[in-house]
Amino acid sequence: MPKLVLDQVSIRYDGQPRPAVERVSLSIANGEFVVLVGRSGCGKTSLLNVAAGFLSPADGKAAVDGEPIVRPGADRAVVFQNDALFPWLTARENVAFALRLRGVAPAQRSRRADDLLSLVKLQGSGDKRVWELSGGMRQRVGLARALAAEPKFLLLDEPLGALDALTRERMQTTLLDIWAASRAGVLMVTHGIEEALVLATRIVVLAPHPGHVVGVFEPTFGRRYLAGEPIRNIKADPAFAAARGDLTDAIFQGEPA
């Protein structure tokens, strides 16, 4: 089973006296949905960048199936907060990008891209230009583009952070559906407490100065949604409110209320 492991990872930025992250260990197995939460400066995006291969750790090891991570690769496709789509391509061509890099024939990659656009509920929008899409639609194209690479792991860097509150709600369930369909391992960074609870199979709480792990939660709300329970029911469950309280406490512990 594919496994992405960060082992005792420390991250330093040039010119900064203290490390941004100190000795954090994480592991994401296939089929897991791991969410990193924490206050600003806790290094959650830095950790994701290490997993992506954009950043090398000052100390510790990052590996996929025992292979050290030394550069970005299609086995760890990234979705960014500001979609980072290519405006010179249509929505379909954006989704097909990874396939084009691999030399897949045009007809075949178009068909695959259309399938993925349907998966993210954007069927019929393949010919649209990036600037004709709303923020939520762009983010879904970004997801489809990452899925086209058939990654073992999806790395989501605040993928819903730039969306309005209502679009965000809807995108949470879309994310769960996509994750269930792909069975990839997911590592996601977010500021949203509810979002973390709805999506994660494991929440890793980080605290800043320097970034370190202060708590781990294993919620089951996402599984309940995938088992068929309506998301509004789940969010109205007193257990959900209790979990939100616990997670909030863990994030803000040591800080005056």
Next chain:
Amino acid sequence: MTMSSYSERPVAKAERPDPVAVPWPPVRRRSGTVSARTISAVTLLALLLAWTLAARLQLVSPVFLPSPLAVWGKFLSVAQQGFVDATLFQHLVASLGRVFAALAAAVLVGVPVGWAIGATTIGRGIFDPLLEFLRPIPPLAYLPLIVIWFGIGEPSKVLVIAIAMLAPIALSTAAGVRGVSRERINAARSLGATRVQVVRHVVLPSALPSTLTGLRIALGAGWTTLVAAELVAATRGLGFMIQSAAQFLVTDVVVMGILVIAAVAFALEFVIRRIERALVPWAGRD
């Protein structure tokens, strides 16, 4: 809510304006307002009228200011019979030929130089100061040197124009290459792109709009340099036509030549903007 129900029943508002519900006075263009386009047209017409009056009333001698009608007549006669051994069209073709030859040369040199500046430290170190040195020099200043070095033939004229075009093309391209979004490059790499693929699929299309903008600016700069380039030993060209006419005080040809140069510049700008819209519709849409 108040807003929508309010607009559904405009009569009620007129009858009984509620001081709380009534919003700001509607911001609407008064019917008497004129657009900038109309003002421009009126300005041009007024200038033309003033010009006609000044010429008709002989306020200024025709040697200094020929009437618009005389200029139009000259346009027709030069178009048909020609001036200094060539028709207007032949002059135009000669000038356009030089400018486009220069453009081709400037693109061949400027685009690679721009990429070198934008993508590599060594390139920036070498070319940046050279371009910054070259950029502010007026073409008339280096024209004599070019004639000393390369003689008075056609290559010198093309070279003068090409030098004026080089900096805009190279610097715009460099800005485009340097301005590529880090996130887009990272996105491509995380989808499996190699270094070469990143350049081909991300940096190139990102930089293309800037290069085209540089081309448009360069074409304007080159066209401006035309008269200078045709100062020395030309036998054809719009700039040459104007200079010869000036030597014989044929002012109507001078004025006509200026207007033709302006019109061609306008047309070139229009065409390039069209090409930009067709080729890089994503420009400025981030």
